[in-house]
Amino acid sequence: MPARSKRPRRVAAIAATAAVGVAIGSTIAFLPLSAYSFSPGDAIPVQSQIRVAGEPVVKGQGSILMTDVLLTQLTPITWFVDQFNSSVNIYPASEIFGGSNPSQLNKLQIGQMVDSKTAAVMAAYSLVHLPLQQIDGGQIVATISGSSRKLEIGDVITAVNGKPVTTALQVAHAVQSAGSSVTLAIARPQSAVGQPRRLVVTVKKFVHSGKKVIGVSLVNGLVLKLQRPVTISTGQIGGPSAGLAFTLGVLQGLGVLHLSAGATVAATGTMDPQGQVGDVGGVRQKAIAVAREGAKVFLVPPQEVAAARGADQKGLVIVPVTTLRSAIGYLVSHHLATYDPGAA
Numbered sequence: 001m002p003a004r005s006k007r008p009r010r011v012a013a014i015a016a017t018a019a020v021g022v023a024i025g026s027t028i029a030f031l032p033l034s035a036y037s038f039s040p041g042d043a044i045p046v047q048s049q050i051r052v053a054g055e056p057v058v059k060g061q062g063s064i065l066m067t068d069v070l071l072t073q074l075t076p077i078t079w080f081v082d083q084f085n086s087s088v089n090i091y092p093a094s095e096i097f098g099g100s101n102p103s104q105l106n107k108l109q110i111g112q113m114v115d116s117k118t119a120a121v122m123a124a125y126s127l128v129h130l131p132l133q134q135i136d137g138g139q140i141v142a143t144i145s146g147s148s149r150k151l152e153i154g155d156v157i158t159a160v161n162g163k164p165v166t167t168a169l170q171v172a173h174a175v176q177s178a179g180s181s182v183t184l185a186i187a188r189p190q191s192a193v194g195q196p197r198r199l200v201v202t203v204k205k206f207v208h209s210g211k212k213v214i215g216v217s218l219v220n221g222l223v224l225k226l227q228r229p230v231t232i233s234t235g236q237i238g239g240p241s242a243g244l245a246f247t248l249g250v251l252q253g254l255g256v257l258h259l260s261a262g263a264t265v266a267a268t269g270t271m272d273p274q275g276q277v278g279d280v281g282g283v284r285q286k287a288i289a290v291a292r293e294g295a296k297v298f299l300v301p302p303q304e305v306a307a308a309r310g311a312d313q314k315g316l317v318i319v320p321v322t323t324l325r326s327a328i329g330y331l332v333s334h335h336l337a338t339y340d341p342g343a344a
Contacts (some may be wrong), residue, residue: 030075030076030077031075031076032073032074032075033073033074033075033076033079034092034093034094035073035074035079035090035091035092035093036071036072036073036074036090036091036092036093036096037070037071037072037074037078037082037088037089037090037091038069038070038071038088038089038090038091038281038282038285039069039070039072039082039085039087039088039285040069040070040087040285040286040288040289040292041067041068041069041070041285041286041289042067042068042289043065043066043067043266043286043289043290043292043293043295044065044066044067045063045064045065046064046065046066046242046245046246046248046249046252047061047063047064047249047252047253049066049232049233049234049246049249050230050231050232050233050246050249050250050252050253051230051231051233051253052228052229052230052250052253052254053228053229053230054228055228055253055254055255058252058253060261061252061258061259061260061261062259062260062261062262062263062264062265062336062337063259063263063264063265064245064248064249064252064259064265064266064267065245065264065265065266065267065290065293065295066242066245066246066249066266066267066268067242067245067266067268067286067289067290068237068239068241068242068282068286068289069281069282069285069286069289070285071096071105074090087285087288087311088285089282089284089285106142106238107141107142107217108238109238109239110141110142110153110236110238111139111141111219111221112238112239112240113234113237113238113239113240113242114139114141114153114154114221115221115240116239116240116241116242116243116246116270116271117232117234117246118221118222118223118224119243119247119270119271119272119273120232120243120244120246120247120249120250120271121224121226121230121232121246121250122134122224122273123247123271123272123273123274123275123324124247124250124251124254124324125226125250126273126274126275127251127275127324127325127341128251128254128256128341128344129341129344130226130227130228130254130344131227132224132225132226133224133225133226134222134223134224134225135156135158135187135222135223135224135225136156136158136166136167136220136221136222137156137157137158137165137166137167137171137187137221137222137223138156138157138165138167138168138169138170138171138172138218138219138220138221139154139155139156139157139168139218139219139220139221139222139223140152140153140154140155140156140157140216140217140218141153141217141218141219141221142216142217143215143216143217144213144215144216144217150199150201151184151186151199151201151214151215151216152188154188155186155187155188155223156186156187156188156221156222156223157171157184157185157186157218158185158186158187158223159184159185160174160175160178160182160183160184160185161174161178161182161183162183162185167220168218168219168220168221171218172218175203175212175213175214176211176212178203178212179203180202180203181200181201181202181203182200182201182203182214183198183199183200184198184199184200184201184214185197185198186198186199187223187225188223201214201215202214228254230250230253232246232249232250240270240278240280241268241269241270241280241281241282241286242268243269243270243271243272243277243278244267244268244269244270244271244277244299244321244324244327245266245267245268246271247271247275247324248265248267248324248327248328251328251339254343254344255343255344256339256340256341256342256343256344257328257331257337257338257339258337258338258339258340259331259336259337260335260336260337260338263296263297263336263337264293264294264295264296264297265295265296265297265298265299265331265336265337266286266290266293266295266297266298266299267298267299267300267327268280268283268286268298268299268300268301268304269299269300269301269304269321271324275323275324275325276322276323276324277301277321277322277323277324277326277327278301279301279303279304280301280304283300283304283307283308284307284308284310284311285311286298286308287307287308287309287311287313287316287318288311288313290316291311291313291314291315291316295316296315296316296317297316297317297319297334297336298316298317298318298319299319299321299327299330300318300319300320300321301320301321301322302320302321302322305318305320
């Protein structure tokens, strides 16, 4: 009898140990690593994102594609799977974030996107000599749960209770001296020339610290006041790398750049207000994404030519460009577009 009773207990103990082992193994398999993957994202026609007031929707022309990459924090399982995916690159967190906090990445990227759209409009308008007005202030890059729904990401606060402000710090100081509510002068990006709208928002005060907030995160920013307003809708896409594509898209929306019917041209690279193209990352993955969407030409910063060609996408011509003018020059000289700055 004793011999019979010991065996079931032993089997049960082994089964329990195995179950615990499986549970621990499963948990470890899904623990986040300090490593991230870059994989191909989307390639989107900028015509679907850009509207210029007073101009018809672009139709019957070729497409300019912007593109992005997917940044994913890895687990042991996804790290193992990605070892067999040739379209993915894996990087340690330190190479991506440096000394920055990864939790602030989305805020940073949204702010970069706002700046990218502003620079694109400035570069396009400057190229064709259209007037614009620049207003400095504290720019909203994130809203916190419970903040006023009247405020939008990208809005620039230019005055608090009637006092002009030109930096994010000045906005914060003005809020500290406010009461239970505050009147903000708001300039919305690429809106028509006119007086900024005024919004009354609630001020919240932390009990322990006494700090007052209006539920937004701010950076120093600027807004453009345009006689021909431009709207670039990007949703939750972040980062600065669509600057070149946006600038070409704005010129197309203004009616000065006409892409030949059937042409599909992709572009990546930052853009500054003077029309200079800057370096970006993830270009190998971006080349894969645009090739999947039928692009035949990919305009990239010169530093990224090797990375783009390393994607080995048949039929995709990689073109280095350093300025907005050089990008337009290539398109015109290769009969992919016509350019008439006098049509603006």
